[in-house]
Amino acid sequence: MTDPRAATLSLLARRTPHATICPSEVARAIAPDWRGAMPAVHAAIDGLVRDGLVRLSWKGRPLATRSGPYRIGRFGDD
Numbered sequence: 096m097t098d099p100r101a102a103t104l105s106l107l108a109r110r111t112p113h114a115t116i117c118p119s120e121v122a123r124a125i126a127p128d129w130r131g132a133m134p135a136v137h138a139a140i141d142g143l144v145r146d147g148l149v150r151l152s153w154k155g156r157p158l159a160t161r162s163g164p165y166r167i168g169r170f171g172d173d
Contacts, residue, residue, distance in 0.1 A: 097124070097125040098139075099121055099136045099138075099140075100139040100143060102121050102124045103116070103121050103136075103140065103143060103149065107149070107168070107169050112169070112172050113168065114172075115166035115167055116166065116167050117166060118167065119133070121140075121167075122136045140167060141160075143167075147170055148169075149168065149170055150167075150168045150170050151165045151166070151167060151168075152166050152168060
């Protein structure tokens, strides 16, 4: 399995400003069994949020923490 933290940042770097990605996109990029990779992806996202590198949202509304469905965006693009 590829590093979910690095994969998240790489996927975001390839997107236009303000674009977001789904956590399942990260999981699909790092492992054939993407559902099994989701816990590692969620943990990596929590760390990236804590480090101020990404922001979370759902339906255009910012989220302070990961809870339920969410999208991932670059910090500072909001």
